Amino acid sequence: MIKAYLKRVLLFIPYVLCYFLALGIAMLALVMYASEFLFEDSTDSIATVACYVPDDEAYSRLGIGLVKQMDSVKHTIDIKQVNTEKKVVRLVEEGDAIAGIIVPEGFIENMGTPDAEMVTVIYRDADTFEEHVVNDLLYAMSDLLGTAQASILTAGEYAKEMGFSDGDAWEIEREVSNNSFSYVMNRKTLYNKVDVNDLVAKYAVRERLTASYTLYIMLMSVFVISFFFKGNNDIFRARAKLSGIKTWKIFLIETGCAASMIYLVYLLLFICLCFIFDSMKLLSLVTVFPAVLIIALLGTGLCYLVKSPTAVSYITFGAGTILMYLAGGLIPIDFMPVFFQKAAVFNPFYYLIRFFMRSMFL
Amino acid sequence: MADPIVTIENVSLKYKKTVLTDVTISAGRGEVIGLLGLNGSGKSTLLSAIAGLRRTSKGTIKVGGKAGFVTQENALIDELTAMDNLKMWTPLSRAEILKELTDTELSILKVNEFIDLKVKRMSGGMKKRLAIASVLLSKPDILLMDEPLAALDIPAKNDIINFIDSFRAKGGTVFIASHSEEMFKHCSKIYLLKNGVSSLLPAGTPPAEALG
Numbered sequence: 001m002i003k004a005y006l007k008r009v010l011l012f013i014p015y016v017l018c019y020f021l022a023l024g025i026a027m028l029a030l031v032m033y034a035s036e037f038l039f040e041d042s043t044d045s046i047a048t049v050a051c052y053v054p055d056d057e058a059y060s061r062l063g064i065g066l067v068k069q070m071d072s073v074k075h076t077i078d079i080k081q082v083n084t085e086k087k088v089v090r091l092v093e094e095g096d097a098i099a100g101i102i103v104p105e106g107f108i109e110n111m112g113t114p115d116a117e118m119v120t121v122i123y124r125d126a127d128t129f130e131e132h133v134v135n136d137l138l139y140a141m142s143d144l145l146g147t148a149q150a151s152i153l154t155a156g157e158y159a160k161e162m163g164f165s166d167g168d169a170w171e172i173e174r175e176v177s178n179n180s181f182s183y184v185m186n187r188k189t190l191y192n193k194v195d196v197n198d199l200v201a202k203y204a205v206r207e208r209l210t211a212s213y214t215l216y217i218m219l220m221s222v223f224v225i226s227f228f229f230k231g232n233n234d235i236f237r238a239r240a241k242l243s244g245i246k247t248w249k250i251f252l253i254e255t256g257c258a259a260s261m262i263y264l265v266y267l268l269l270f271i272c273l274c275f276i277f278d279s280m281k282l283l284s285l286v287t288v289f290p291a292v293l294i295i296a297l298l299g300t301g302l303c304y305l306v307k308s309p310t311a312v313s314y315i316t317f318g319a320g321t322i323l324m325y326l327a328g329g330l331i332p333i334d335f336m337p338v339f340f341q342k343a344a345v346f347n348p349f350y351y352l353i354r355f356f357m358r359s360m361f362l
Numbered sequence: 363m364a365d366p367i368v369t370i371e372n373v374s375l376k377y378k379k380t381v382l383t384d385v386t387i388s389a390g391r392g393e394v395i396g397l398l399g400l401n402g403s404g405k406s407t408l409l410s411a412i413a414g415l416r417r418t419s420k421g422t423i424k425v426g427g428k429a430g431f432v433t434q435e436n437a438l439i440d441e442l443t444a445m446d447n448l449k450m451w452t453p454l455s456r457a458e459i460l461k462e463l464t465d466t467e468l469s470i471l472k473v474n475e476f477i478d479l480k481v482k483r484m485s486g487g488m489k490k491r492l493a494i495a496s497v498l499l500s501k502p503d504i505l506l507m508d509e510p511l512a513a514l515d516i517p518a519k520n521d522i523i524n525f526i527d528s529f530r531a532k533g534g535t536v537f538i539a540s541h542s543e544e545m546f547k548h549c550s551k552i553y554l555l556k557n558g559v560s561s562l563l564p565a566g567t568p569p570a571e572a573l574g
Contacts, residue, residue: 004450239437
């Protein structure tokens with residue numbers, strides 16, 4: 001009997017391959033699309049803000065330059081620096097910028113002094129003015145350089161009050177200035193910039209999606225091989241009984257065969273994924289066994305309970321898809337309503353996905 | 363009649379609704395028992411109960427030997443050949459199986475003519491012959507056949523009827539659920555199943571008349 005089943009497995013492989021080609025490639029394409037969508041640097045939501053900084057305003061230019069590098073700004077605001085105030089006005093007038101910023105001379109140096117001048121923000125009345133965008137931008141710039149400037153001025157004043165000569169006070173100012181600006185310039189070194197692809201899998205949406213889509217493909221393979229199961233057929237069981245073969249033995253053989261076919265699907269997916277991810281773990285070819293066995297047992301058990309292969313297909317597809325969705329397997333759980341996020345912990349697929357992801361990437 | 367090999371006493375069976383009520387039948391070795399009834403009268407259910415596939419709600423079924431079940435839905439695996447299907451159930455080698463198919467009463471079924479053909483490419487008649495041969499390889503004492511002649515051409519029907527006669531002649535017991543008058547001519551006893559109740563038809567009663 002085992003020999004006959006092994007032969008059947010070999011004969012089923014073309015079906016499994018066709019299934020893999022159809023669904024596997026579609027799912028991989030979806031993962032790729034999702035990752036592009038989630039991690040693409042340039043998005044359509046970038047707003048252009050025109051900016052004029054006087055030629056001799058080195059601090060302000062420095063501030064704008066630093067702000068442009070800020071992660072929160074570079075993905076949402078395109079700061080277009082122009083060399084005249086008129087150009088700022090024209091860009092806003094023509095709708096090429098949502099707002100214009102004109103930085104006055106001595107903006108940073110005079111901050112907090114009676115001579116302080118305000119930045120001019122220009123916008124079109126007809127547009128919805130995204131005030132917070134411009135505000136955030138200016139706050140960031142003034143926070144960066146204003147704090148540094150304030151500390152330089154304070155240090156200079158204290159040095160003079162304490163009786164230091166002008167030369168010494170200037171040296172102190174210069175020292176504080178160097179320290180302050182070197183901090184401002186190097187503030188990006190305060191954290192490590194880590195590409196999301198290099199993050200450990202538990203934080204990486206792309207890895208999580210890939211793992212859950214892989215699991216989904218394997219789960220759906222039960223849909224394809226449901227016609228493989230014969231032990232659910234009364235007549236087949238009667239025939240087995242006549243030969244003295246117990247039902248549990250057929251169940252085990254069919255589960256084993258189903259597991260081997262599902263494993264083949266994983267193997268193919270693994271090979272494809274290795275071309276996409278550097279972080280795929282070879283060990284997952286072993287650690288994936290429990291998940292494969294659980295899916296095979298679910299499939300065989302379902303076939304024995306429901307009997308009709310067609311009904312098994314519907315149930316696997318329907319219930320499997322709903323459970324995977326609710327477990328965050330199709331759309332990341334973080335993007336789902338809070339209630340769904342809380343309910344997911346009661347879903348066994350939630351843990352299966354986590355286990356699967358760990359086995360693939362950790 | 364010698365000791366019965368199958369004794370069915372006051373058997374009732376419910377499956378969603380009552381299918382069999384107080385059915386009593388007995389069959390000895392070398393007997394062919396015909397089960398006559400309209401569609402849904404419980405013939406197939408009774409055969410399933412004898413085969414041990416269904417539990418009775420009441421009464422007892424005693425089977426004094428191995429029972430092989432041949433139905434319209436068969437236990438064959440479509441993607442395998444006839445030989446693979448036969449080898450699945452027996453430790454016999456290919457040569458031994460071929461010997462069985464040609465040198466015993468199984469030769470009537472002519473399975474060796476399509477032994478390497480895949481089941482999915484077989485006609486209904488071929489499948490029926492193969493299903494019987496598959497069951498017979500396990501040497502059953504009792505053969506339970508559900509509509510054995512359904513959808514068969516005349517040569518296939520004749521082959522199966524000849525086989526049943528041969529099986530009976532060797533002391534085998536056969537239960538046949540059928541609509542075919544031709545089949546009932548070969549039965550030793552015919553039971554009419556009407557609304558789940560069984561009654562033994564007097565010898566010589568034409569089946570069509572019994573069904574009303």
